[in-house]
Amino acid sequence: MKALIVAASLLLSFSAFAGTSPKAGDKSAVVCATDDAQTCVQLQFLAxxxxxxxxxxxxxxxxxxxxxxxxLKVDLWMKMGSHGHGSAPVEIENTSANVAKITNAWFVMSGPWLIRVDFDLNGQHQHLEIPVYVAQ
Structure with a gap:
């Protein structure tokens, strides 16, 4: 089962860099913490x-x-070689345990972005990054 999840995640992650943006209803790759394979994040795009x-x-x-x-903190980050830049702060609405709706997310230019998800779990800080390609 774990191998199937990893394979599906890799397949989905290729779409993040394929030059097409996610559409409403699409899901991101599942991204897990490097030190805890049971702590994972996945996005579902609403727009x-x-x-x-x-x-x-x-x-x-x-x-x-x-x-x-x-x-929980979520921000948008675009890597641009040796530097990068973010976007305006997003709005976070906790809808249930470990689930949040993110709005006011503005990807201000096309190209590869990271959606950075930070949170605390069992006294440990977690930082996970989900790659997203943004077309015009």
Whole structure:
């Protein structure tokens, strides 16, 4: 089962760099913590992603024994060689345990972006990055 999840994640992650943006209903690759394969994040896009309109998505965080996360932060980051830049702060609405709706997400230019998800779990800070390609 774990091999199937890894294979599906790799397949989905290729779409992040294929030059097409996620569409409403698409899901991102599953990204897991390097030190804890049971702590994973997946996004579900609620609107088409582009560089000219607001995006929104759901953040789903899976943890061992469904342990609750705290201090969720989400931001958008574009790597540009040796430097990068972010976007305006997103709005986070916690909808249930370990699930949040993200709105006011603006990808201000086309290209490869990272959706950075930070939270605390069992006294440990977690930082996971989900790659997303944004077309015009």
């Amino acid at each position: 088409d992603v582009n560089s000219s309109s607001e995006s929104s998505f759901i953040v789903n965080i899976a943890t061992a024994n469904n342990a609750e996360i705290y201090n």
